[in-house]
Amino acid sequence: MKKSFLFISCEEAKHICDKSQYGEATGWERIKLALRLSWCRVTRAYSSKNNKLTNTIEHAKVDCLKNDERNKIKHQFDEELAKHQ
Amino acid sequence: MANHQLNPNNWINLYSDYLFNYTISRVNDRAMAQDLVSETFLAGLKSMKNFKGEASERTWLVSILKRKIIDYYRKINSNKGKAEVRMTYNNDSESEGDWLEERVADPFDKTAEDKLENSELGSAIYNCLSKLPEKQAEVFKMKTILGYDTETICNELDITASNLWVLIHRARTALADCMEENWF
Numbered sequence: 001m002k003k004s005f006l007f008i009s010c011e012e013a014k015h016i017c018d019k020s021q022y023g024e025a026t027g028w029e030r031i032k033l034a035l036r037l038s039w040c041r042v043t044r045a046y047s048s049k050n051n052k053l054t055n056t057i058e059h060a061k062v063d064c065l066k067n068d069e070r071n072k073i074k075h076q077f078d079e080e081l082a083k084h085q
Numbered sequence: 086m087a088n089h090q091l092n093p094n095n096w097i098n099l100y101s102d103y104l105f106n107y108t109i110s111r112v113n114d115r116a117m118a119q120d121l122v123s124e125t126f127l128a129g130l131k132s133m134k135n136f137k138g139e140a141s142e143r144t145w146l147v148s149i150l151k152r153k154i155i156d157y158y159r160k161i162n163s164n165k166g167k168a169e170v171r172m173t174y175n176n177d178s179e180s181e182g183d184w185l186e187e188r189v190a191d192p193f194d195k196t197a198e199d200k201l202e203n204s205e206l207g208s209a210i211y212n213c214l215s216k217l218p219e220k221q222a223e224v225f226k227m228k229t230i231l232g233y234d235t236e237t238i239c240n241e242l243d244i245t246a247s248n249l250w251v252l253i254h255r256a257r258t259a260l261a262d263c264m265e266e267n268w269f
Contacts, residue, residue, distance in 0.1 A: 014254065015250060015254065018250060018253055018254050018257060019250070021257075022228065022229075024235065049261045049265070050257060050261065052261070053257060053260060053261045053264065056206065056210070056264060056268070057210065057229060057230070059203070059206065060203055060206040060207045060210055061110075061203055061207075062106050062207045062210050062211070062230055063105065063106050063109045063110075063230065064102040064105060064106060064226045064230045064231065065101055065102055065105045065119070065122075066231060067227075067241065069119055070097065070101055070102075072119070072123075073097060073101060073119065073122060073123045073126065074097045074101075076123055076127070077093075077096070077097055077123070077126045077127065077130070080127055080130055081093055081094070081130060084093075084130055084133075
């Protein structure tokens with residue numbers, strides 16, 4: 001078995017960890033991440049921080065404007081702004 | 086005391102999401118929240134001459150928005166009074182033993198304290214988001230808050246998937262550090 005087949009770099013582990021926050025990591029990627037997490041303190045610290053951020057944002061229920069909604073507000077505002085300048 | 090300046094050209098980019106999040110948590114109606122934010126910017130523009138520079142631009146806009154939200158509730162309440170339906174809980178024998186569910190406190194209902202904490206947490210997140218480079222903040226909001234899929238964001242912003250993940254990674258790292266410092 002090739003080492004790179006199962007063992008991943010810290011950077012790759014962080015990338016998988018980011019993807020898994022959005023449910024976009026594949027099953028195989030999650031296995032590779034779990035293996036790395038079992039022995040790498042740096043990955044573990046990153047993963048813990050990342051999970052905490054996800055939970056915090058979910059808990060806060062923050063919302064923001066969609067691009068088309070923002071553009072509509074901007075369009076109205078720009079028309080008015082032009083009159084003031 | 087710092088003498089703050091107004092620069093309306095940047096208002097939409099800098100404050101629209103913050104004001105929208107502030108509003109939606111209070112009025113719970115997306116379309117109404119957009120209208121109130123839009124009205125706030127227009128009212129700000131009209132009353133620029135009244136700005137004394139004692140508060141920051143954002144604080145000043147929030148104070149205008151607060152008045153808009155109060156006006157909105159005043160308007161609703163004055164309409165509500167006209168169409169009020171009074172509920173009566175009768176004591177007749179047929180309904181004896183029925184649970185008056187409307188009177189039972191819902192344990193899953195949000196308390197005022199929860200809402201206040203969420204509102205403060207939302208402000209803390211937006212404060213941290215405002216420190217990110219514009220592109221990182223935009224990608225993060227689309228991916229995390231609006232829940233868009235990777236392909237949609239890449240098409241809309243004309244970036245590659247790997248570029249998106251780099252931006253997400255940088256945004257998440259900076260945000261986690263900022264939240265660690267200011268909230269956790």
